Amino acid sequence: MSLENMTEMLIRAKERKYAVGAFNILDYNSMKAAVRAAEEVKAPVIIQTSPKTIEFWGCRTLSVWAEEICRDSDVPVAIHLDHCRELPLIKECIDAGWTSVMVDASSKPFEENLSLTKEVIEIAKPKGVSVEAELGEIGGVEDNISVRDDNAYLADPNKSELFCREASLDCFAPAVGTAHGVYRGEPKIDFDRIEEISKRTNLPLALHGGTGLSDEIFIRCISLGCAKVNISTQIKYAYIDSFVNYYNAYKTEYNPLKEITAQFDTIKTAVIEKIKLFGSAGQAWREKYYGSTNFNASNRSGHYHRHNNRMVYKGE
Numbered sequence: 001m002s003l004e005n006m007t008e009m010l011i012r013a014k015e016r017k018y019a020v021g022a023f024n025i026l027d028y029n030s031m032k033a034a035v036r037a038a039e040e041v042k043a044p045v046i047i048q049t050s051p052k053t054i055e056f057w058g059c060r061t062l063s064v065w066a067e068e069i070c071r072d073s074d075v076p077v078a079i080h081l082d083h084c085r086e087l088p089l090i091k092e093c094i095d096a097g098w099t100s101v102m103v104d105a106s107s108k109p110f111e112e113n114l115s116l117t118k119e120v121i122e123i124a125k126p127k128g129v130s131v132e133a134e135l136g137e138i139g140g141v142e143d144n145i146s147v148r149d150d151n152a153y154l155a156d157p158n159k160s161e162l163f164c165r166e167a168s169l170d171c172f173a174p175a176v177g178t179a180h181g182v183y184r185g186e187p188k189i190d191f192d193r194i195e196e197i198s199k200r201t202n203l204p205l206a207l208h209g210g211t212g213l214s215d216e217i218f219i220r221c222i223s224l225g226c227a228k229v230n231i232s233t234q235i236k237y238a239y240i241d242s243f244v245n246y247y248n249a250y251k252t253e254y255n256p257l258k259e260i261t262a263q264f265d266t267i268k269t270a271v272i273e274k275i276k277l278f279g280s281a282g283q284a285w286r287e288k289y290y291g292s293t294n295f296n297a298s299n300r301s302g303h304y305h306r307h308n309n310r311m312v313y314k315g316e
């Protein structure tokens with residue numbers, strides 16, 4: 001079992017100015033493709049599940065898949081709940097073995113967002129589960145939640161600083177101009193805002209709405225403090241296109257395992273490409289530091305200790 005939370009992987013990424021890819025998986029095949037991709041290039045990786053994917057498969061099913069796929073993995077893998085607005089589902093995922101959760105109360109007023117985020121932290125942290133929260137509203141469509149671009153508002157640096165001082169997060173997702181889904185026209189990313197929020201919060205930032213951004217934009221955002229980059233829409237495209245392309249090329253075959261293999265290969269290739277772009281290839285530290293069973297993370301950071309094989313924050 002090699003599931004980790006995101007805490008240490010993101011601290012390391014921020015320090016070394018690369019980003020860990022967070023890929024929204026859809027089923028066993030895509031989950032396995034993302035993990036095998038990370039193993040092939042020796043990268044830490046985050047496999048994300050949206051509430052809708054969980055609703056479809058069920059918590060236990062996804063958790064069993066993750067345990068099975070990662071059992072002999074030699075890279076750190078986190079299983080993360082993406083954009084969740086419901087406290088009961090967050091609790092269910094934590095109980096089922098998720099190592100990380102995102103509480104998204106960004107559509108609520110600041111105080112309400114903060115208080116729900118704190119509530120999640122109180123539940124998650126004692127169990128070694130890392131927490132991400134969002135401020136401002138990221139545009140586009142995620143699951144069935146739609147934010148019109150002209151309504152999307154960006155995260156204010158002062159409020160970001162206050163939010164992160166009040167809530168001890170592992171990862172912060174400020175709205176900085178990216179959008180979920182497919183971009184209509186040129187994305188307008190507020191790079192200065194990313195830099196300022198990164199400095200003032202001193203937290204690894206999550207970049208949402210990654211699909212469709214140019215390589216240059218990714219690299220610049222990562223250099224300014226984005227240590228987690230979410231890729232969802234591209235995986236959906238790879239998932240469906242690979243199936244359709246294979247079918248069109250071999251219409252008379254009707255061999256599902258070959259189609260599934262084509263899908264696996266396409267998703268794995270897409271994930272490897274992004275991992276390399278984000279600079280996390282070769283950054284898996286498991287072999288180096290976890291080779292002995294008496295590894296103690298507090299040797300390197302006084303703020304963390306191991307609990308049930310996970311990094312747990314002890315506070316200042």
Ligand SMILES: [Zn+2]
Pocket residue numbers: 083138142180208209230
């Ligand atoms: Zn998102």
